[in-house]
Every structure is written in structure tokens, then in C-alpha cells.
Amino acid sequence: MRLVVEGASRAFGGVWAVRDVSLTVEPGELRAVIGPNGAGKSTLFALIGGQLAADHGRVRFDGDPVERLPAHRRARRGVSVVFQAARVFHGMTVLENVMVGAHATTRSGFLAAALRLPAHRRDEREIRTAAMVCLERTGLADWAGRAAEELPLGRQRSLQLARALCARPRLLLLDEPASGLRAAERERLAGLITGLRAEGLTILLVEHDVAFVMRLADRVTVLDLGRVIAEGTPAEVRARPEVVAAYLGP
Numbered sequence: 001m002r003l004v005v006e007g008a009s010r011a012f013g014g015v016w017a018v019r020d021v022s023l024t025v026e027p028g029e030l031r032a033v034i035g036p037n038g039a040g041k042s043t044l045f046a047l048i049g050g051q052l053a054a055d056h057g058r059v060r061f062d063g064d065p066v067e068r069l070p071a072h073r074r075a076r077r078g079v080s081v082v083f084q085a086a087r088v089f090h091g092m093t094v095l096e097n098v099m100v101g102a103h104a105t106t107r108s109g110f111l112a113a114a115l116r117l118p119a120h121r122r123d124e125r126e127i128r129t130a131a132m133v134c135l136e137r138t139g140l141a142d143w144a145g146r147a148a149e150e151l152p153l154g155r156q157r158s159l160q161l162a163r164a165l166c167a168r169p170r171l172l173l174l175d176e177p178a179s180g181l182r183a184a185e186r187e188r189l190a191g192l193i194t195g196l197r198a199e200g201l202t203i204l205l206v207e208h209d210v211a212f213v214m215r216l217a218d219r220v221t222v223l224d225l226g227r228v229i230a231e232g233t234p235a236e237v238r239a240r241p242e243v244v245a246a247y248l249g250p
């Protein structure tokens with residue numbers, strides 16, 4: 001999917017969290033968004049996913065304006081956001097958590113599934129199979145029957161990603177997916193993200209570990225105080241003095 005953000009702005013209590021941000025992410029691109037704490041990265045993701053409404057500006061998915069659509073309708077257009085503070089659903093197994101993601105995209109939907117409507121049963125088998133594939137991709141197949149809340153934190157992050165993938169997004173936004181992960185888990189995540197990109201998924205990635213994003217990203221957008229202060233390839237961005245000053249350090 002091609003993502004275009006034009007002049008997006010959002011204030012909280014009179015303070016701009018995101019101010020006049022424009023960016024274009026080409027289909028199949030992996031775009032990193034970096035910047036210090038409070039720069040507006042998570043807010044920007046919410047403006048794209050529809051969890052927050054913009055005060056000004058446009059968001060286009062493959063040319064269509066979506067800024068007036070609520071989050072669930074943007075999800076149906078193919079966007080999937082994994083937020084920093086995303087939680088797994090308690091009282092459900094790991095597999096059920098992922099099946100919720102898949103149900104979001106089927107015609108009968110999650111409500112029909114929850115009510116166990118007869119029309120839904122054929123979908124059910126397909127969804128279970130698809131959910132297992134998502135668990136395998138994220139290294140969680142062996143945990144499928146466990147209660148989601150019993151997973152260690154790193155595995156919960158993987159589960160959030162599995163759930164997002166199961167909605168079969170064309171645009172995937174990952175907000176600090178490597179936070180709380182150990183080195184080996186980070187490597188596995190990097191491999192998974194690289195694989196998703198190779199399949200043509202458009203990805204936006206927020207991550208504090210600059211080495212991690214610079215290695216993966218095609219292009220990097222740098223935010224500071226809600227504004228874009230630099231954009232380019234990892235090498236270009238690394239060489240910009242204002243980026244070093246605002247974020248990367250000497």
C-alpha cells in the first residue's frame with residue numbers, strides 16, 4: 001500500500017504533539033520513524049491508524065482519503081497498528097488472541113464468531129489454520145494452547161505482532177516492537193520484519209535502537225517536537241548535523 005500523510009497535525013491541551021507532518025511511504029518500503037521521547041511518533045501512528053483524529057491534514061491509503069474513517073474501517077482498508085502499550089487479551093489462549101485478529105477481516109466478523117452463529121463455522125476452520133501460520137511465523141506455535149497472560153513479555157510482543165499479521169495488513173505500523181526483547185528475540189524479530197518487507201508489505205517502524213532501524217530501513221524520517229526535521233536513507237540521515245544534535249548524539 002502507498003501511504004501519504006499531508007500536513008497532519010494534532011494538539012493536546014493546546015500543545016502540538018504532531019505539527020504539519022507530511023510523508024510518503026511507497027508500496028513495499030520499510031520506513032523507520034525515529035526521534036526523542038515525546039517527539040510525536042506514537043501520535044503520528046494513531047493519526048494513520050485512526051485511533052486519534054487529526055486536527056488538520058490528510059491521510060491517504062493508495063490515494064483514497066481515510067482521515068475521516070474510524071480505526072476499524074481503516075483496518076478493513078489494510079492498516080494494522082501494533083502500539084507500544086498494546087496488551088494481549090487475558091482469559092484467552094494464545095491461539096484465540098490471534099484468531100481475533102483474523103476475524104476482523106472476515107465477512108461474518110468477530111461478533112458472529114463470539115455469538116457462534118452457524119454461518120460462521122466454515123470460516124472458523126480457515127481462521128484457525130491461518131492463525132496457526134501467524135503463530136509459526138512469530139515463533140509461538142508451541143505456545144498456542146497457553147493462556148496469553150502467562151507468556152513472558154517478549155513473547156507477548158510477538159503475540160501482538162502475530163495478531164496484527166493475521167489481519168493480513170498491507171500497511172503495518174510497529175511502535176517499538178523490540179522494546180523489552182532480549183538479543184536473540186531481537187534478531188528473530190529483525191528476520192521476521194525483513195521477510196515481511198520481502199513479501200511487499202509496507203512497514204513503518206518506530207524503534208529506539210537506532211542500529212536496529214538503520215540496518216532494516218529503506219528510508220528514515222526523523223521527528224522532533226512534532227515536526228519532521230530530516231528524511232532520507234539511513235546514511236543520509238546519519239550525516240545530518242541537525243539529527244545528530246537533536247537525537248543521535250555526538
Ligand code: ADP
Nearest residue numbers: 012016017035036037038039040041042043044
Ligand atoms: P513519542 O511516541 O515520540 O514518544 P508521543 O506521540 O507519545 O511521542 O507524544 C507526543 C507528545 O504528545 C508528548 O508531549 C506527549 O506528552 C503528548 N501526548 C501524547 N498522547 C497524549 C494524550 N493522549 N494526551 C495528552 N498528551 C498526549
Ligand code: MG
Nearest residue numbers: 041042043084
Ligand atoms: Mg511513543
